[in-house]
Amino acid sequence: MSRLSRSLIRFLRRDTRGAAAIEFALVVPILLAIIFSTLEAGWIMVQTIMLDRALDMTVRELRIGSFVDPTQEKMRDSICDKAVVLADCRNTLALELIPIAGSSSYPTDAARCLDRSTDIEPALRFNPGRRTEMVFVRACYVVAPLTPRFALGLLLAKDANGDVRLISKSGFVNEPS
Template sequence: MTGILKRLRRDRAGAAGIEFAILAPIVFSLVFSTFEAGWIMTQSIMLDRAVSRGSRALQVTGSNFTYDDFKKKVCDEAIILTNCIKSIRIEFTPISKSTDFPTSETSCVDRSVNIDPVTTYTGGQRSQIVFARACYVVDPLVPGLGYGLALPKDNTGGVRLTSRFAFVNEPG
């Protein structure tokens, strides 16, 4: 029996496999978390850019945009946001004094129901400040690993990306 134990102690076959089995999950978790963080950040930046450019179009043309027109404009600008029309909710609030800014959380689409409730959409008057808020719900790439596991999710497993933008309509 002691001879068998001495032979097993000297045998190094499989040592690399054990190291791989211990370190691979950690390395893969870091790599996938990096991809996840980059993808979420890219989508968030595209949402901000799209809301900004859509708001600029509204500023210049006045309040000729309907809610659907503005939503389509934002989704056309945000090229990488998949299923944008169904996953985004936009809200406009004209501001007349500093206390009119919304203090509640930005409302998002509830993907568990087929109803899309109406949100406030008023393009505002000429020379008026308008506060725009948008919320886009996106699914994480790897929800059960690393960064995707740590993100706060809604009841459908989606992550909320929000954008806020204030602007002044062009004078008439």
């Protein structure tokens, strides 16, 4: 090695200016990714839990017969009233009730969710069933992630619009008269 290169290496070893900036530049993106991922996961978990809870409470009312004349709109309104954190719930919640006669009639298709980019609504099956009949219930709520292009928001399964679909399922047997 030449004398010039050795003296340059010694000078660079002694000069510590900017070392904190390099550490900052290396650590901050990782720290921000952890923070935003935690916020994203927490918010999606809260929305999922509230959707599950509201669906269970509404299904209980339907199962015991205290839900008079159930229609899809009334049930959607009931779920949305009980799930207070779901923004624009009435316009983004799809609800299906499907009577089950046996294992062969269990729905094997994917949940039908609303596409917020169009006014076309999917064909939803809604049949609350008769007394002593088993009914499968499925609700799909569409929500935009908090951080769609960063951290956990990149990894979430999204539809063509970049929305996340939260799906809640339940089943019940109507009480006999």
